[in-house]
Amino acid sequence: METLEQIAARITAAMPEAKVAIVPNPALPGQSSLRLSHDCAVAVARFLRDDAALRLDYCSNVTGIDWPERVIKTTVKTKQIVDGVEKEVTTVSEEFQPGCLETVYHLYSMALKHGPVVIRMRTADRADQCHMPSLTPVWKSAEFQEREAFDLYGIRFDGHPDLRRILMWDEFTDFPMRKDYREPDDYDYEPTAHDAVVEKAARHAATPAQPFAGA
Protein backbone atom coordinates (compact mmCIF):
# COMPACT_ATOMS: atom_id res chain seq x y z
CA MET A 1 0.00 0.00 0.00
CA GLU A 2 1.05 3.57 -0.58
CA THR A 3 2.35 5.66 2.28
CA LEU A 4 0.04 8.16 3.92
CA GLU A 5 1.96 11.03 2.30
CA GLN A 6 1.38 9.52 -1.16
CA ILE A 7 -2.32 9.03 -0.40
CA ALA A 8 -2.61 12.64 0.80
CA ALA A 9 -0.84 13.88 -2.32
CA ARG A 10 -3.16 11.91 -4.59
CA ILE A 11 -6.23 13.22 -2.73
CA THR A 12 -5.13 16.82 -3.20
CA ALA A 13 -4.26 16.10 -6.85
CA ALA A 14 -7.73 14.67 -7.48
CA MET A 15 -9.54 17.27 -5.37
CA PRO A 16 -7.55 20.52 -5.12
CA GLU A 17 -10.11 22.09 -2.80
CA ALA A 18 -9.81 19.27 -0.25
CA LYS A 19 -7.93 20.10 2.93
CA VAL A 20 -6.12 17.02 4.20
CA ALA A 21 -3.64 17.20 7.05
CA ILE A 22 -1.35 14.40 8.17
CA VAL A 23 -1.44 13.86 11.93
CA PRO A 24 1.86 12.28 12.96
CA ASN A 25 1.89 9.68 15.72
CA PRO A 26 5.04 9.97 17.85
CA ALA A 27 4.27 6.73 19.72
CA LEU A 28 5.98 3.44 18.93
CA PRO A 29 3.55 2.08 16.30
CA GLY A 30 3.96 5.32 14.38
CA GLN A 31 0.52 4.95 12.87
CA SER A 32 -0.10 8.37 11.40
CA SER A 33 -3.52 9.45 10.24
CA LEU A 34 -5.28 11.88 7.94
CA ARG A 35 -7.40 14.69 9.32
CA LEU A 36 -10.18 15.76 6.99
CA SER A 37 -12.02 19.06 6.95
CA HIS A 38 -15.81 18.90 7.17
CA ASP A 39 -16.64 20.26 3.71
CA CYS A 40 -14.64 17.67 1.80
CA ALA A 41 -14.88 14.69 4.16
CA VAL A 42 -17.58 12.74 2.33
CA ALA A 43 -15.91 13.32 -1.06
CA VAL A 44 -12.52 12.22 0.27
CA ALA A 45 -14.14 9.17 1.89
CA ARG A 46 -15.70 8.21 -1.43
CA PHE A 47 -12.31 8.66 -3.10
CA LEU A 48 -10.66 6.36 -0.55
CA ARG A 49 -13.36 3.75 -1.04
CA ASP A 50 -13.52 3.85 -4.85
CA ASP A 51 -9.93 4.55 -5.87
CA ALA A 52 -8.55 1.54 -7.76
CA ALA A 53 -5.25 1.46 -5.89
CA LEU A 54 -6.81 1.85 -2.41
CA ARG A 55 -10.34 0.37 -2.46
CA LEU A 56 -10.80 0.86 1.29
CA ASP A 57 -14.16 -0.86 1.27
CA TYR A 58 -14.35 -1.81 4.95
CA CYS A 59 -14.71 0.61 7.85
CA SER A 60 -13.87 -1.58 10.84
CA ASN A 61 -14.00 0.92 13.67
CA VAL A 62 -15.39 4.33 14.51
CA THR A 63 -14.61 5.86 17.87
CA GLY A 64 -14.67 9.22 19.58
CA ILE A 65 -12.13 11.22 21.54
CA ASP A 66 -12.84 14.05 23.93
CA TRP A 67 -10.26 16.83 24.01
CA PRO A 68 -11.04 19.25 26.84
CA GLU A 69 -9.58 22.75 26.80
CA ARG A 70 -6.02 22.65 27.98
CA VAL A 71 -2.80 24.60 28.19
CA ILE A 72 0.24 22.86 26.79
CA LYS A 73 3.44 23.91 28.51
CA THR A 74 6.69 23.44 26.64
CA THR A 75 9.99 24.09 28.34
CA VAL A 76 12.97 25.03 26.18
CA LYS A 77 16.48 25.30 27.60
CA THR A 78 18.86 27.53 25.70
CA LYS A 79 22.38 28.72 26.43
CA GLN A 80 22.86 32.46 26.35
CA ILE A 81 25.79 34.71 27.18
CA VAL A 82 24.69 37.08 29.91
CA ASP A 83 27.31 39.64 31.06
CA GLY A 84 30.02 37.66 29.36
CA VAL A 85 29.14 34.47 31.26
CA GLU A 86 27.43 31.57 29.53
CA LYS A 87 24.22 30.68 31.34
CA GLU A 88 21.43 28.21 30.76
CA VAL A 89 18.15 30.02 30.37
CA THR A 90 14.84 28.13 30.48
CA THR A 91 11.90 29.64 28.69
CA VAL A 92 8.42 28.22 29.27
CA SER A 93 5.94 28.82 26.53
CA GLU A 94 2.27 28.17 27.04
CA GLU A 95 -0.01 27.27 24.22
CA PHE A 96 -3.77 27.26 24.74
CA GLN A 97 -5.54 24.46 22.94
CA PRO A 98 -9.31 24.88 22.64
CA GLY A 99 -11.48 21.86 23.38
CA CYS A 100 -13.04 19.75 20.66
CA LEU A 101 -14.44 16.34 19.93
CA GLU A 102 -12.78 14.02 17.47
CA THR A 103 -13.74 10.87 15.64
CA VAL A 104 -11.37 8.23 14.31
CA TYR A 105 -12.23 5.83 11.48
CA HIS A 106 -10.14 2.74 10.74
CA LEU A 107 -10.36 1.69 7.10
CA TYR A 108 -9.27 -1.56 5.51
CA SER A 109 -9.50 -3.04 2.05
CA MET A 110 -11.12 -6.45 1.83
CA ALA A 111 -10.53 -6.53 -1.91
CA LEU A 112 -6.82 -5.71 -1.84
CA LYS A 113 -6.09 -7.05 1.66
CA HIS A 114 -4.40 -3.99 3.06
CA GLY A 115 -4.87 -1.39 5.71
CA PRO A 116 -5.49 0.24 8.01
CA VAL A 117 -5.76 3.82 6.89
CA VAL A 118 -6.84 6.01 9.79
CA ILE A 119 -8.85 9.15 9.16
CA ARG A 120 -9.95 11.72 11.71
CA MET A 121 -12.37 14.61 11.94
CA ARG A 122 -12.73 17.30 14.59
CA THR A 123 -15.65 19.39 15.72
CA ALA A 124 -15.36 23.15 16.17
CA ASP A 125 -15.91 22.96 19.93
CA ARG A 126 -17.42 20.81 22.68
CA ALA A 127 -20.60 22.81 23.29
CA ASP A 128 -23.01 23.85 20.59
CA GLN A 129 -20.92 23.29 17.48
CA CYS A 130 -20.18 19.60 17.88
CA HIS A 131 -21.27 18.74 14.36
CA MET A 132 -19.42 16.80 11.68
CA PRO A 133 -20.47 15.04 8.49
CA SER A 134 -21.56 11.43 8.76
CA LEU A 135 -19.66 8.84 6.74
CA THR A 136 -22.50 6.30 6.95
CA PRO A 137 -23.52 7.07 3.34
CA VAL A 138 -20.04 5.88 2.32
CA TRP A 139 -19.57 2.97 4.73
CA LYS A 140 -22.81 1.42 6.00
CA SER A 141 -20.92 -0.24 8.84
CA ALA A 142 -20.35 3.18 10.43
CA GLU A 143 -24.04 3.58 11.22
CA PHE A 144 -24.20 1.96 14.67
CA GLN A 145 -20.72 3.13 15.63
CA GLU A 146 -21.54 6.74 14.80
CA ARG A 147 -24.68 6.35 16.89
CA GLU A 148 -22.45 5.13 19.72
CA ALA A 149 -20.16 8.14 19.34
CA PHE A 150 -23.23 10.37 19.42
CA ASP A 151 -24.55 8.58 22.48
CA LEU A 152 -21.36 8.64 24.54
CA TYR A 153 -19.62 11.82 23.30
CA GLY A 154 -22.44 13.95 21.93
CA ILE A 155 -21.04 14.28 18.41
CA ARG A 156 -23.83 15.20 15.96
CA PHE A 157 -23.34 13.49 12.62
CA ASP A 158 -24.96 15.48 9.80
CA GLY A 159 -26.42 13.19 7.17
CA HIS A 160 -26.73 10.16 9.46
CA PRO A 161 -29.94 8.27 8.57
CA ASP A 162 -31.01 7.44 12.15
CA LEU A 163 -29.10 9.39 14.79
CA ARG A 164 -30.47 8.15 18.11
CA ARG A 165 -28.93 6.95 21.34
CA ILE A 166 -27.94 3.30 21.10
CA LEU A 167 -26.59 2.23 24.53
CA MET A 168 -28.22 4.69 26.91
CA TRP A 169 -31.95 5.31 27.11
CA ASP A 170 -33.53 8.09 25.07
CA GLU A 171 -34.36 10.25 28.12
CA PHE A 172 -30.70 10.37 29.16
CA THR A 173 -29.15 13.82 28.67
CA ASP A 174 -25.46 13.34 29.56
CA PHE A 175 -22.53 12.05 27.55
CA PRO A 176 -20.76 9.49 29.75
CA MET A 177 -17.45 9.23 27.92
CA ARG A 178 -16.71 12.94 28.10
CA LYS A 179 -13.95 13.84 30.53
CA ASP A 180 -16.20 16.21 32.48
CA TYR A 181 -19.03 13.68 32.94
CA ARG A 182 -20.32 13.63 36.52
CA GLU A 183 -21.89 10.31 37.43
CA PRO A 184 -24.99 10.17 39.66
CA ASP A 185 -24.21 10.01 43.37
CA ASP A 186 -25.24 6.44 44.20
CA TYR A 187 -22.40 5.57 46.54
CA ASP A 188 -24.69 4.58 49.42
CA TYR A 189 -23.18 1.11 49.88
CA GLU A 190 -19.48 0.67 49.17
CA PRO A 191 -18.20 -2.16 51.37
CA THR A 192 -14.95 -2.57 49.45
CA ALA A 193 -14.17 1.01 48.50
CA HIS A 194 -10.76 1.69 47.01
CA ASP A 195 -8.92 4.54 45.27
CA ALA A 196 -11.27 7.25 44.06
CA VAL A 197 -14.32 5.41 45.41
CA VAL A 198 -13.22 5.99 49.04
CA GLU A 199 -13.47 9.72 48.50
CA LYS A 200 -16.78 9.48 46.64
CA ALA A 201 -18.32 7.27 49.33
CA ALA A 202 -17.12 9.66 52.05
CA ARG A 203 -18.57 12.61 50.13
CA HIS A 204 -21.87 10.76 49.78
CA ALA A 205 -21.95 9.99 53.51
CA ALA A 206 -21.29 13.66 54.30
CA THR A 207 -24.07 14.92 52.03
CA PRO A 208 -27.19 15.60 54.13
CA ALA A 209 -29.82 15.29 51.39
CA GLN A 210 -29.31 11.69 50.46
CA PRO A 211 -32.19 9.44 49.50
CA PHE A 212 -30.99 6.36 51.38
CA ALA A 213 -28.78 6.64 54.42
CA GLY A 214 -27.95 2.96 54.41
CA ALA A 215 -30.48 2.24 57.11
Added chain:
Amino acid sequence: MITSLIDEELKKDLREQGVVVTTLQEVYNWGRRNSLWPLQFGLACCAIEMIAAAASRYDLARFGGEVFRPSPRQADLMIVAGTVTKKMAPQVVRLYNQMPDPKYVIAMGACAISGGPFKQGYNVLKGIDRYVPVDIYIPGCPPRPEALLQGFIELQHKIDHQKLSGPGKASFLNADTPSEYPVPAFGAHDLEPPANPDVFHPPKIERE
Protein backbone atom coordinates in the same frame (compact mmCIF):
# COMPACT_ATOMS: atom_id res chain seq x y z
CA MET B 1 -35.76 -28.01 61.61
CA ILE B 2 -39.28 -28.61 60.48
CA THR B 3 -41.51 -28.04 63.47
CA SER B 4 -44.60 -30.14 63.74
CA LEU B 5 -47.05 -31.11 66.46
CA ILE B 6 -45.91 -34.70 66.41
CA ASP B 7 -42.80 -35.74 68.27
CA GLU B 8 -39.97 -36.16 65.74
CA GLU B 9 -38.76 -39.41 67.30
CA LEU B 10 -42.23 -40.92 67.22
CA LYS B 11 -42.62 -39.88 63.61
CA LYS B 12 -39.33 -41.54 62.76
CA ASP B 13 -40.35 -44.74 64.54
CA LEU B 14 -43.68 -44.83 62.74
CA ARG B 15 -41.98 -44.30 59.37
CA GLU B 16 -39.76 -47.30 60.03
CA GLN B 17 -42.94 -49.32 60.54
CA GLY B 18 -44.31 -48.11 57.19
CA VAL B 19 -46.64 -45.47 58.61
CA VAL B 20 -46.20 -41.99 57.24
CA VAL B 21 -47.37 -39.21 59.50
CA THR B 22 -47.01 -35.71 58.19
CA THR B 23 -48.51 -32.24 58.17
CA LEU B 24 -50.09 -30.22 55.42
CA GLN B 25 -47.26 -27.69 55.72
CA GLU B 26 -44.64 -30.38 55.22
CA VAL B 27 -46.30 -31.83 52.13
CA TYR B 28 -47.01 -28.40 50.72
CA ASN B 29 -43.43 -27.20 51.15
CA TRP B 30 -42.05 -30.53 49.92
CA GLY B 31 -44.03 -30.12 46.73
CA ARG B 32 -43.05 -26.51 46.25
CA ARG B 33 -39.36 -26.92 46.84
CA ASN B 34 -39.06 -29.86 44.48
CA SER B 35 -40.78 -28.20 41.57
CA LEU B 36 -39.26 -24.74 41.42
CA TRP B 37 -39.80 -23.42 37.93
CA PRO B 38 -37.20 -20.79 37.05
CA LEU B 39 -37.91 -17.95 34.67
CA GLN B 40 -35.97 -18.52 31.49
CA PHE B 41 -33.81 -15.49 30.94
CA GLY B 42 -30.14 -14.65 31.15
CA LEU B 43 -28.34 -11.35 31.05
CA ALA B 44 -24.63 -12.12 30.58
CA CYS B 45 -21.96 -14.77 31.03
CA CYS B 46 -23.58 -16.06 34.26
CA ALA B 47 -26.39 -17.30 32.03
CA ILE B 48 -23.90 -19.65 30.34
CA GLU B 49 -23.12 -21.21 33.73
CA MET B 50 -26.85 -21.37 34.44
CA ILE B 51 -27.35 -23.24 31.16
CA ALA B 52 -24.51 -25.59 32.11
CA ALA B 53 -26.19 -26.20 35.48
CA ALA B 54 -29.40 -27.10 33.68
CA ALA B 55 -27.71 -29.38 31.14
CA SER B 56 -26.88 -33.05 31.59
CA ARG B 57 -23.50 -32.80 33.37
CA TYR B 58 -24.80 -30.87 36.41
CA ASP B 59 -28.49 -31.49 35.81
CA LEU B 60 -30.66 -29.11 37.80
CA ALA B 61 -33.47 -31.62 37.19
CA ARG B 62 -32.11 -33.71 40.06
CA PHE B 63 -33.44 -30.99 42.36
CA GLY B 64 -36.62 -30.26 40.45
CA GLY B 65 -35.50 -27.02 38.85
CA GLU B 66 -35.27 -27.94 35.20
CA VAL B 67 -38.58 -26.55 33.99
CA PHE B 68 -37.38 -23.17 32.73
CA ARG B 69 -40.48 -21.22 31.76
CA PRO B 70 -40.42 -18.57 29.05
CA SER B 71 -43.34 -16.76 30.69
CA PRO B 72 -43.18 -15.02 34.08
CA ARG B 73 -46.77 -16.11 34.73
CA GLN B 74 -45.61 -19.73 35.05
CA ALA B 75 -42.40 -19.14 36.98
CA ASP B 76 -41.65 -19.37 40.72
CA LEU B 77 -38.00 -18.41 40.67
CA MET B 78 -36.13 -15.57 39.01
CA ILE B 79 -32.42 -16.31 38.58
CA VAL B 80 -30.87 -12.92 37.83
CA ALA B 81 -27.90 -14.33 35.95
CA GLY B 82 -25.64 -11.52 34.85
CA THR B 83 -25.09 -7.79 34.60
CA VAL B 84 -28.24 -5.73 35.06
CA THR B 85 -27.76 -2.55 33.05
CA LYS B 86 -29.74 0.50 34.02
CA LYS B 87 -31.50 0.23 30.68
CA MET B 88 -32.53 -3.37 31.46
CA ALA B 89 -33.44 -2.89 35.15
CA PRO B 90 -37.05 -1.68 34.61
CA GLN B 91 -37.74 -4.74 32.46
CA VAL B 92 -36.32 -7.07 35.14
CA VAL B 93 -38.52 -5.46 37.81
CA ARG B 94 -41.52 -5.69 35.49
CA LEU B 95 -40.86 -9.41 34.94
CA TYR B 96 -40.65 -9.87 38.72
CA ASN B 97 -43.99 -8.09 39.14
CA GLN B 98 -45.58 -10.37 36.57
CA MET B 99 -44.59 -13.52 38.46
CA PRO B 100 -47.28 -14.99 40.72
CA ASP B 101 -46.70 -15.44 44.44
CA PRO B 102 -44.93 -17.27 46.02
CA LYS B 103 -41.85 -16.14 44.14
CA TYR B 104 -38.15 -16.17 44.88
CA VAL B 105 -35.12 -14.36 43.51
CA ILE B 106 -31.56 -15.65 43.23
CA ALA B 107 -28.94 -12.97 42.51
CA MET B 108 -26.32 -14.98 40.62
CA GLY B 109 -22.83 -13.57 40.33
CA ALA B 110 -21.01 -10.39 41.28
CA CYS B 111 -22.89 -8.18 38.81
CA ALA B 112 -26.38 -9.10 39.99
CA ILE B 113 -25.26 -8.66 43.61
CA SER B 114 -23.46 -5.33 43.37
CA GLY B 115 -22.56 -4.42 39.80
CA GLY B 116 -19.38 -6.48 40.11
CA PRO B 117 -16.49 -5.42 37.90
CA PHE B 118 -18.75 -2.81 36.28
CA LYS B 119 -19.79 -1.22 39.58
CA GLN B 120 -18.24 2.14 38.70
CA GLY B 121 -19.64 2.10 35.19
CA TYR B 122 -22.15 4.66 33.98
CA ASN B 123 -24.79 2.18 32.85
CA VAL B 124 -24.70 -0.70 35.34
CA LEU B 125 -27.11 -1.12 38.22
CA LYS B 126 -25.30 -1.62 41.52
CA GLY B 127 -27.21 -4.76 42.43
CA ILE B 128 -30.72 -5.96 41.63
CA ASP B 129 -31.55 -5.85 45.38
CA ARG B 130 -32.06 -2.10 44.91
CA TYR B 131 -35.45 -2.85 43.35
CA VAL B 132 -36.58 -6.39 44.19
CA PRO B 133 -36.07 -8.49 47.35
CA VAL B 134 -33.36 -11.12 46.87
CA ASP B 135 -33.52 -14.47 48.69
CA ILE B 136 -30.18 -16.03 47.80
CA TYR B 137 -26.92 -14.31 46.79
CA ILE B 138 -24.39 -16.46 44.92
CA PRO B 139 -20.98 -14.82 44.68
CA GLY B 140 -18.60 -15.58 41.83
CA CYS B 141 -17.64 -14.14 38.50
CA PRO B 142 -19.30 -16.17 37.15
CA PRO B 143 -20.25 -18.73 39.83
CA ARG B 144 -19.63 -22.32 38.77
CA PRO B 145 -22.66 -24.57 38.22
CA GLU B 146 -21.96 -26.26 41.57
CA ALA B 147 -22.34 -22.87 43.26
CA LEU B 148 -25.67 -22.32 41.54
CA LEU B 149 -26.77 -25.78 42.65
CA GLN B 150 -25.80 -24.98 46.23
CA GLY B 151 -27.68 -21.69 46.06
CA PHE B 152 -30.66 -23.58 44.70
CA ILE B 153 -30.50 -26.11 47.55
CA GLU B 154 -30.21 -23.27 50.08
CA LEU B 155 -33.37 -21.81 48.60
CA GLN B 156 -35.05 -25.22 49.00
CA HIS B 157 -34.09 -25.19 52.68
CA LYS B 158 -35.56 -21.73 53.00
CA ILE B 159 -38.84 -22.90 51.43
CA ASP B 160 -38.86 -25.96 53.71
CA HIS B 161 -38.86 -23.69 56.75
CA GLN B 162 -41.64 -21.38 55.64
CA LYS B 163 -44.69 -21.62 57.88
CA LEU B 164 -48.21 -21.67 56.54
CA SER B 165 -49.92 -20.36 59.66
CA GLY B 166 -49.34 -18.94 63.09
CA PRO B 167 -46.87 -16.27 64.08
CA GLY B 168 -43.96 -15.93 61.65
CA LYS B 169 -45.88 -17.35 58.73
CA ALA B 170 -44.42 -16.89 55.27
CA SER B 171 -44.59 -13.33 54.02
CA PHE B 172 -46.29 -14.26 50.75
CA LEU B 173 -49.32 -15.44 52.74
CA ASN B 174 -49.63 -12.03 54.34
CA ALA B 175 -52.03 -9.87 52.36
CA ASP B 176 -50.23 -6.70 53.44
CA THR B 177 -46.88 -7.73 51.98
CA PRO B 178 -46.51 -6.29 48.49
CA SER B 179 -45.86 -8.74 45.70
CA GLU B 180 -45.13 -6.01 43.17
CA TYR B 181 -42.64 -3.19 43.40
CA PRO B 182 -42.53 0.11 41.52
CA VAL B 183 -40.79 -0.06 38.16
CA PRO B 184 -38.03 2.59 38.03
CA ALA B 185 -38.34 5.25 35.36
CA PHE B 186 -35.66 6.45 32.95
CA GLY B 187 -34.44 9.80 34.24
CA ALA B 188 -32.25 12.48 32.72
CA HIS B 189 -29.14 11.33 34.64
CA ASP B 190 -30.04 8.06 36.35
CA LEU B 191 -32.90 5.71 37.06
CA GLU B 192 -35.61 7.37 39.17
CA PRO B 193 -35.56 6.49 41.97
CA PRO B 194 -31.96 5.15 42.10
CA ALA B 195 -33.15 2.49 44.59
CA ASN B 196 -36.39 1.48 46.24
CA PRO B 197 -36.10 2.37 49.97
CA ASP B 198 -38.74 -0.24 50.86
CA VAL B 199 -36.54 -3.00 49.48
CA PHE B 200 -32.95 -1.78 49.61
CA HIS B 201 -31.53 -1.95 53.13
CA PRO B 202 -27.75 -2.00 52.86
CA PRO B 203 -25.83 -2.57 56.08
CA LYS B 204 -24.47 0.57 57.69
CA ILE B 205 -20.77 0.90 57.03
CA GLU B 206 -18.67 2.43 59.80
CA ARG B 207 -15.83 4.48 58.36
CA GLU B 208 -12.98 6.10 60.22
